[in-house]
Amino acid sequence: MKGHYRNHPLWFAFLLHRLSGLGLALFLPAHFYVLGMAIRSPEALDGFLHWTDMPIVKIAEFGLVFLLAVHFFGGLRLLALEFLPWPAPHKTLAAGAVAGAFLVSGVFFLNAV
Amino acid sequence: MLDLRLYLAQRLSAMVMVPFVFVHLGVMIYAIQGGLSASEILGRTQGSLFWFLFYGMFVVASSLHAAIGLRVIVHEVTGLRGLLLAALTWGGFVVFFFLGARAVTAVTMI
Amino acid sequence: MTLSNSDTNLEVSVWRTRNGTGLYETFEVPAHDNQTILDVVSWIQQNADPTLTYRFACRVGMCGSCAMMVNGAPRWTCRTHVNKVLKHNRLKIAPLRNLPVIKDLVTDMDPFFDKWVSAGGRHEPTRTRHDPIEEIQPANEQRAAADAGIECINCSVCYAACDTVANNADYLGPAALQRAWTIVNDEKHGDRQDVLDTVSAAGGCQNCHSMGNCTALCPNGLDPLSAIAGLKRATMRQFFKRGN
Numbered sequence: 001m002k003g004h005y006r007n008h009p010l011w012f013a014f015l016l017h018r019l020s021g022l023g024l025a026l027f028l029p030a031h032f033y034v035l036g037m038a039i040r041s042p043e044a045l046d047g048f049l050h051w052t053d054m055p056i057v058k059i060a061e062f063g064l065v066f067l068l069a070v071h072f073f074g075g076l077r078l079l080a081l082e083f084l085p086w087p088a089p090h091k092t093l094a095a096g097a098v099a100g101a102f103l104v105s106g107v108f109f110l111n112a113v
Numbered sequence: 114m115l116d117l118r119l120y121l122a123q124r125l126s127a128m129v130m131v132p133f134v135f136v137h138l139g140v141m142i143y144a145i146q147g148g149l150s151a152s153e154i155l156g157r158t159q160g161s162l163f164w165f166l167f168y169g170m171f172v173v174a175s176s177l178h179a180a181i182g183l184r185v186i187v188h189e190v191t192g193l194r195g196l197l198l199a200a201l202t203w204g205g206f207v208v209f210f211f212l213g214a215r216a217v218t219a220v221t222m223i
Numbered sequence: 224m225t226l227s228n229s230d231t232n233l234e235v236s237v238w239r240t241r242n243g244t245g246l247y248e249t250f251e252v253p254a255h256d257n258q259t260i261l262d263v264v265s266w267i268q269q270n271a272d273p274t275l276t277y278r279f280a281c282r283v284g285m286c287g288s289c290a291m292m293v294n295g296a297p298r299w300t301c302r303t304h305v306n307k308v309l310k311h312n313r314l315k316i317a318p319l320r321n322l323p324v325i326k327d328l329v330t331d332m333d334p335f336f337d338k339w340v341s342a343g344g345r346h347e348p349t350r351t352r353h354d355p356i357e358e359i360q361p362a363n364e365q366r367a368a369a370d371a372g373i374e375c376i377n378c379s380v381c382y383a384a385c386d387t388v389a390n391n392a393d394y395l396g397p398a399a400l401q402r403a404w405t406i407v408n409d410e411k412h413g414d415r416q417d418v419l420d421t422v423s424a425a426g427g428c429q430n431c432h433s434m435g436n437c438t439a440l441c442p443n444g445l446d447p448l449s450a451i452a453g454l455k456r457a458t459m460r461q462f463f464k465r466g467n
Contacts, residue, residue: 010435039219120429
């Protein structure tokens, strides 16, 4: 897409931040609900956690950790851009946020399998 | 759609969550080793004032942050505004906060 | 290849308004080594279809009236070389995004200028003509911040490039907010507080998502993204100082 106005790193960083934020907001109620199972009985929670041993769920977990990490690093980048008075190398920081998120979620995944 | 107050709430809740998310990512990587079990989680958290305060503040900040974030997305995608948008923002906050508070009490108390 | 003769043609699709909506009409335009988008549009109007409506004035990047969407991105057409944006020998030219279209390639820029004014873009003097001239140090930090945005030519390229403007009708947009940041840093402006209040209301600088299309596309190399970040800092500082 030569010349298209969205074809630059900061726009992709914006898109990633929005999609990861939306994903996390939708996941949050489910996450809270499952942990709330412990209020009835630890067995109910265990029943659910047993299900999380499936390989497909491990991959989904990798995705969730990636969403959290990329929203975390992307958010730090935004806070730096907005609140630190010196001009930051924005594109490098945006790339670094994605790299950091892959590192964190990759380590999580290797520990999970 | 954001004014100064909502913007500040969004940025301050983000700053508050920086240490929380950092620790949360670390705990996840540590706890996932060897699989998850209710006894392992509850053994770590139950009766602990530290984890109660940690997850309690995390829930408050993330509920606020998620509700305001959804408000922005809903406004920009659907054009919803005014009272309905405000109701959606605060309704979202209440749902997040209620479910979150229930989860925190479940894993730290009793 | 010489300037006057050309073996190849460009395939140029141009947006034409028809019965309240519109469609792309394609023209064959002779290609030249040195040719701007405005040259191409003018060639069509002069040689192919005299009813094509477009807007330009200075032709040298001063007046800010000739901006259009070129192959998907807003550009100042008078200083955009065809070779810079040509794809497979094709050009697609449309009126600026985020503004109402009057006819063909001409948009109604009123919303853009209205927001410029409502963001506090009009100068309020601190002294009258009878007072001595206030001395401003060109090197001081505030003046440098004001200077950074002063070369804006109101072409609306940033406004057309901004997705937040597209999705949030109240948002003032990059140009108006950069102007506000210039005014806030102008020691000769009489009501800088009022500008900070205006840009922190609904539709103000807090709606910016720092996607940076404005800074990436500004034909004059200005940086509205950083100007808006400056406003976010200034309005926040003021909030904590005043407590409201």
